[in-house]
Amino acid sequence: MRKHILQLSIVMLCLVHTAGNTYAQSVKEPRTTDPNWTKPYPPFRIAGNLYYVGTYDLGCYLITSPQGHILINTGLASSASLLKASIESLGFKFSDVKILLTTQAHHDHNGAMAAIKKMTGAKFMVNEKDAEVVKDGGRSDYFSGGPVSTFQPVAIDRLLKNNDMVKLGDNELTMLHHPGHTKGSCSYLFTVKDEKRSYRVLIANIPSIIINGKFSEVKSYPGMQQDYAYTLKAMKDIPFDIWLASHASQFDLQGKHKPGATYNPTAFIDREGYDAAIKQWQGVYDEKIKEK
Numbered sequence: 001m002r003k004h005i006l007q008l009s010i011v012m013l014c015l016v017h018t019a020g021n022t023y024a025q026s027v028k029e030p031r032t033t034d035p036n037w038t039k040p041y042p043p044f045r046i047a048g049n050l051y052y053v054g055t056y057d058l059g060c061y062l063i064t065s066p067q068g069h070i071l072i073n074t075g076l077a078s079s080a081s082l083l084k085a086s087i088e089s090l091g092f093k094f095s096d097v098k099i100l101l102t103t104q105a106h107h108d109h110n111g112a113m114a115a116i117k118k119m120t121g122a123k124f125m126v127n128e129k130d131a132e133v134v135k136d137g138g139r140s141d142y143f144s145g146g147p148v149s150t151f152q153p154v155a156i157d158r159l160l161k162n163n164d165m166v167k168l169g170d171n172e173l174t175m176l177h178h179p180g181h182t183k184g185s186c187s188y189l190f191t192v193k194d195e196k197r198s199y200r201v202l203i204a205n206i207p208s209i210i211i212n213g214k215f216s217e218v219k220s221y222p223g224m225q226q227d228y229a230y231t232l233k234a235m236k237d238i239p240f241d242i243w244l245a246s247h248a249s250q251f252d253l254q255g256k257h258k259p260g261a262t263y264n265p266t267a268f269i270d271r272e273g274y275d276a277a278i279k280q281w282q283g284v285y286d287e288k289i290k291e292k
């Protein structure tokens, strides 16, 4: 009897151990604090073949072509079906999404990436500096990392370097390496055209600083300070007509566009707003490096 109890205990220990491992590999999205991240927003045409398909605050962008579409960012895990519905309501086929991109390897932009990759069969391309974090679902992230993934790990089809081009149909996107917020945060620069004119578009990853304390205290991201300095400088000189960002609030989407409004790409021509956003984070950076 005692022997049986001992054997049972060993079996139970093994089960607990296995369960522990499974847990370590599962995904636990950080509790969302901003309801605007999941609040639906009506999809609309921004300019030419560029469409907004994100939520109220999480910017997701569809760039279409007869050869297939590019989707940048996915929002949280629960937004996969919302994105699909948004793309379809614009008259496009979800299965025509051929390339998936992200502006940064955090769960609020990659939550549904693995699911959408599976649903569409699209190829996922990522800045090489964010490769490790997307492969482990955020476990190695300096800020939200830990033993449990914050988003479903994503398999990578192509690694991108600064200034690499992503091409599909007539679309040519240049990936701009803008590290700091994550090691591989990046922006995309490309041209779209409508019946009247063409627009140079920047989908910017604004270099927001989310750590408390000094840059040098972030041991899992050596060089973070230099990366922010590089990015703040690099972002000042980008020529564009229209700018958008990873978060809708960063470029004041709701101030520039009302749901159901007629097509008006000029609403997003706003150099001043962009310069102010960069200047604001430059100020935060300048203060932080002065901290003793």
Ligand SMILES: [Zn+2]
Pocket: 104, 106, 181
């Ligand atoms: Zn982030």
